[in-house]
Amino acid sequence: MNWLTAAKRKKIITGVILAVLIGGGLYWYTGAAGAPKRDVLVPITVTRGTVEALVTAQGKLEAKQYVDVGTQVSGQLKAIHVDIGDTVTKGQLLAEIDPRVYQAQVEAGEAHLNSLRAQLNQQKAAAVLAEQNLKRNQNLITANAVSQQALQETESQASVARSQVESIAAQIQETESNLKASRTNLSYTKIYAPMAGTVTTLPTKEGQTLNANQTAPIVLQVANLDVMTVRAQVAEADVSSLKENMPAYFTTLGNSDHRWTGKVRQVLPTPQIVNDVVLYDVLIDAKNEGRQLMTGMTTQVFFILGKADNALVIPAELLTRRVAKEDTDKGKAYRVAVVTEAGREQRVIHVGLQTRTQAEVVDGLQEGERVAATRPAPSTTQANNQQRGGNNAPRLNRGPQL
Structure with missing residues (x-):
């Protein structure tokens, strides 16, 4: 019975101790959480540096500079003489399209042109004969040696002969124009570099059939990679x-x-x-x-x-009190607290370039002066870390006030 009483007594003492510890912890926690946090003033030294306003x-x-080299004629890509990364010069042969169809068109055009030239010579001879007959009948008509009808017939024959000469001459001109186009198409089967540069893309392959009837197919791209x-x-x-x-x-x-x-x-x-x-x-x-x-x-x-080089620089978080009425050509005006030997001095400064983190001071501060920055007081844990050599105080970057 005494043993049971001692055990109960031990449990009661243990419970009381735990209750006291928990209660004390809650009291300390609620007291620390409810205590008002006070900001502290941290002096920031004015230094020199570079400020860049960027987008x-x-x-x-x-x-x-680059050119998508295409083909102006359709056909099978017979050969590609370059590869990606090759350096080419202007006028260098890059690729060839099968020229047989276009060569045949040129040969047919040349044959037709030769035939028309032969016809023209024949018709010119006929026109000369018609002119001679016309002159003969004109001389005979004065002596009433030929009839008026015969003269009119020779006049008609001479006129027809001249018209046929002009017609064949026009056909020759048309054929020459068509032959010129055929020769141009034949020349298009050889693809040359329009500029000096480097082959950057090559979307086609040898043996591929290219159709240029609607859009010009791109064979390769030549680019100048110097710029x-x-x-x-x-x-x-x-x-x-x-x-x-x-x-x-x-x-x-x-x-x-x-x-x-x-x-x-x-x-x-x-x-x-x-x-x-x-x-x-x-x-x-x-x-x-x-x-x-x-x-x-x-x-x-x-x-x-x-950009401002070798400028006086302060953190942008110090620019919290705007004084717009004191703006000048030098820049925007702000009021800051300068830390001196006599204490804190309120001073108006002018700021030039501003970024999200830095500001260029053009007037009101000197290098080495210290400006007071308001920072939240460190917590107990942070204070202990600082005592052990850590510097974990939070930095409040409030940014410039517009």
């Missing part, structure tokens, strides 16, 4: 800020550390609607040094709206 977009690379064009798609909210000859740079997915520089060549006025988003194509030209850029590469494009 970003994605784009694709393509050759600035590339980025076709960037810019949102409608940003496109109004872009102008021709504006500097820009871009990176590729395969080499994000290398910046390729160029200038805006053209802002195309026709929009592209992708998933209900209105985008405008902007073309940027860049030299392809080392031929590292290839067609179809994805790029990240940065259009430079403005």
Whole structure:
């Protein structure tokens, strides 16, 4: 009985201790959670750096100058003399179409032309004879040696002979024109490079039949890869800020550390609607040094709206109090708290270029001065981490007030 009483007593003591611990924990937790959080002032030093105002977009690379080489005649592709990646010169033979049909048309036209020329010579001789008979009868009619009817018949024969000569001459002219077209079609069976460059695409194969009756089939593409064009798609909210000859740079997915520089060549006025988003194509030209850029590469494009080198820079989060009435030609006015030896000093500064994270100070601050930034007080855990050497205080980036 005494043993059972001791066991019960132990359980009761244990329960009381647990209740006290739980109650104390809840009291501490509710007290800490309900305690008001106070912001702290953190001094930020004014430094020098580079500020860039940018518009970003994605784009694709393509050759600035390229030609889709097609065929103007139909037939079987007899031979292709180049391959993808080959460098070609202007006028170089690229491919051939079976010329037999067009060669036969040329030979038939030449034969018909020779026949018409022979007929023309024959008809000219007949016309000369008709003219001679006409002159003879004209002389005989004065002596009443021939009848008037005979004279009229010779006049008609001479006129018909002259007309037949003119008709055959016109047929010869028509045949020569048709023969010229046939020879041109025959020349089209040999496809030459219209420009110097590199073969970038080759969608056809030897032995393939090409039909040029409706559209010109593309045999291959020749491109000049010395200068590339980025076709960037810019949102409608940003496109109004872009102008021709504006500097820009871009990176590729395969080499994000290398910046390729160029200038805006053209802002195309026709929009592209992708998933209900209105985008405008902007073309940027860049030299392809080392031929590292290839067609179809994805790029990240940065259009430079403005740039300030070696400028006084402060975080954009400090620009929370706008003073629009004190704006000048130097820039927009903001009021900041400057930390001095005497305490905090309220001062109006003027800001030039602004980004989401940085701002260029053009007036009101000097390098090395400190500006007070309001930050939330660190929690107990963060304070303990700071005491152990950690710096996990949260940074509030409130951004500039417009």
